[in-house]
Amino acid sequence: MSFDTIIEMEDLARNYEMGGVTIKALDGVDLSIYRGEYMSIVGPSGSGKTTLFNLIGGLDRPTRGRIYIDGVDVARLDAYELAWLRCRKIGYIFQTFNLITVLTALENVSLPTVFAGVPRDEGLAKAEKLLASVGLGDRLHHRPLELSAGQQQRVAIARAIANDPAIILADEPTGNLDLNTGTDIIDLLHGLNRTRGMTLIAATHDLKMIRASDRIVWLRDGRIEKIERG
């Protein structure tokens, strides 16, 4: 494994049992993702995108094959270590933002630092800085439902990078946004990828997002169909 590879997949497969039938959601994927890369994962629904995402995100374990995240074999981690991996190494961004509705923007962004064991003042100060950096310095104490969709996704992005993860996993980040807001979000993510060197992996249908990426992986029926340069 070369030193600049952050995620390495070897013959990665994941089956699901559904009513006695085995569904091969992912069927032998070999893929290396490089540190600091911006990769788009594209494919029709049912192609295995979500399954691949869950495996990269440490939310699921493979049926066959191996996946190494930053040199660690995910299959060998126990529940504590997996939680730690999700907390410190990976920042998640969802199509539906998934902010905690009872908490303010500031508290939402500082939540990952709570699980990381960062002292409260430090976590809040960092959250404030991050919110300012995504252009929401004047919305610290607003709750998610008092913010627009684009603003909510900005809060979610600030939350995703609160523990300085090496990897940002974005699942259709512009799927619930209008065109202009979506472009802003793409620029923001792209900026993080370039300035902070965070590896950005995005599942998307958004052509603008695909065009901005370094490599594009096309999935079909649980296998890689082709890999293109962006």
Add this chain to the structure above:
Amino acid sequence: MEPGRVTFKLGDALRLGYEYIKRRRDRAIINVASVGLAISFFSMIVLAEAFHRVQSGGGAGLGVEAYQYWMVAVALAVSVIGIANAMLIAVFERYREIGTMKCLGALDRHILMLFLIESSIVGAIGGVTGFTAGALAALLSAAISAGFSNIPGIPLAEVIGLFSASTFLSILLSVSATLYPAWRAARLDPVEALRYEL
């Protein structure tokens, strides 16, 4: 890379639990009312008996019948079922948030702790308000039956003892009602939880 640990300090859990109660006030009020009413019934029966004993000069009590204690027990059981029901709905409501928290690094026991802390707060509020209501009712009935002049003779130590017992019982009931819903929430698979549409 050497995997480390995740944490969720009690203070943070308390703060988050408090926010949930404050923001989802309707559900908290139903739970507080549920446990509070049962506790007020409990403390009223016990206090009325104590007051009457004092008024009759340390002699026989009011003669609270066994069936009345039985009714108290039923009231307490009903409140537990009511809270368990409300908390189960709360878990379904928060499926996605639980999944999200697990993505952010929460362990199963952190989710469990969050729900149990929330129900402890609800139990404590229900205990204090329930006892206050029950004590007032007992006081009023004692005063009506024997006049207000007897009130200074009420044994304060016994009242304080019952207050602590009521609050403790209330927290105990609220927490035990939440055990099953909280357990369900804690062992949610984040993949399932995130896919869930309400």
